[in-house]
Amino acid sequence: MKQFVLASLFAGALAVPAMADYTIIAPANPGGGWDQTARTMQTVLQEEGISKSAQVQNVPGAGGTIGLAQFASQNKGNPDAxxxxxxxxxxAILTNNxxxxxxxxxxxxxxTGEYEAIVVPAASPIQDIAGLIEALKADPGAVSWxxxxxxxxDHIAVGLIAKAAGVDPTKINYIAYSGGGEALAAILGNQVTAGISSLGEFEAQIQAGTLRLLAVTSPERLEGVDAPTLQEAGxxxxxxxxxxxxxxxxLSDEQKAKVTADMEKMxxxxxxxxQLSDKGWMDTWLAGPEFEAQLEKDIAATDAILRDIGLVK
Structure with missing residues (x-):
């Protein structure tokens, strides 16, 4: 009888899937949205007992495509990556070919989802979004983003802003940084006219008074955010x-299902x-065939926008 019980317990233990030791690639430098997302995942996966030892690795460059290429080539069949x-x-995939x-x-x-924010350094003479657009119309190249x-x-948003303001999007002076931390340093250092990124990446500096928030890209005003939408600005x-x-x-179907289940539990x-509430991120959870279909639509829409504003030929 004792042997039967032990055998049953052993069999049951074998039936429980092993806990994953996830390694999460953040394909950008520390400080930006991807890095924040990866490290938030790391924290929650461990706190919730979903992963024994989640690790984050930063592989920056080319809008995430360097990290993506490395990830795809080095992890085939690895369910913990x-x-x-x-x-x-x-x-970035489209513009970098x-x-x-x-x-x-x-x-x-x-x-997650998050709206974009347009900011200037606190010392900037530009006081509102109307002032920034006036400067952009006067000399697009003199306004650095x-x-x-x-x-x-961020780049797409600036192109759309220029187009909506009647400015040739191909004339914008956009300076690309590989991580949110580098872009933030350039803005705070008054090296550029304005900055654009997800609202959460600027929130601490806005609260501290070192950045001035001019507008957000949401369709309606955001609760607790003292800034107009771009639509309000015309x-x-x-x-x-x-x-x-x-x-x-x-991955096998079973491995994919296990990863999906872990991500949903998280x-x-x-x-x-x-964490979403603290960071001001929206919960946009979508998985399975529905996500795959939406991703296809988003890729097609992004391609159309990039062609429209001259970033992809």
Whole structure:
């Protein structure tokens, strides 16, 4: 009888899937949205007992495409490897003519969404979005913009703002940085006229008074945010930056299902929801065939926008 019980317990233990030791690639320098997302995932995965020892690795460059290429080539069939991506990466793949795309990995889920914010240094003579647009119309090249990678969400937003203001988008002076931390340093150092990024990346400096928030790209005013929308300023522009998580290529259906289940457990946890609230991120969870279909639509729409504003020929 004792042997039967022990055998049953042993069999039950074998039936429980092993806990993953996830490594999460943040394909940018520390400080930006992808890095923040990866490190938030790391924290919650460990706090919730989903991963024993989640690790984050930064592989910056070319709007995430360097990290994506390395991830795809080095992790085939590895169910413990994850990479953070999103709207920025979709644009960078197109503008950089990247040989590796999101079809070369295993998209798992969309995680978060966030609107863009347009800021200037506190010492700037530009007091509002109207003043910035006036300067842009007067001399597009004299207005320098600091943002993320070329072809990413920030770059697209500036192109759309220029177009809506009647300025040739190909004339904008956009300076691309490989990480949010570098772009922020350039703005705070008065090296550029204005900065653009996800609102959460500027929030601490806005609260501290070192940056002036001019406008946001949401369709309506954001609760607790003292800034108009671009639409209020007469510019027909709205834009949401979303972030996703993908797994390695070559996974079995069972491995993909396990990763998806882990990500859903993370995303539905109280710890994750608190992080979203604290960081001002929207919960845009979407997985499975629905996410894959939406990703296809987003890639096609991004291609159309990039062609429209002259970033892709």
């Amino acid at each position: 994850l990479i953070v991506g999103g709207y920025v990466m979709v644009g 990247s040989p590796v795309s999101l079809t070369d990995v295993t998209p798992i889920a969309r995680l 600091a943002g993320g990678s070329a072809g990413g969400t 510019l027909d522009v709205t834009l949401e930056n979303w972030r996703m998580v993908a797994a390695a290529p070559g 995303a539905k946890s109280e710890a994750w929801q608190k």
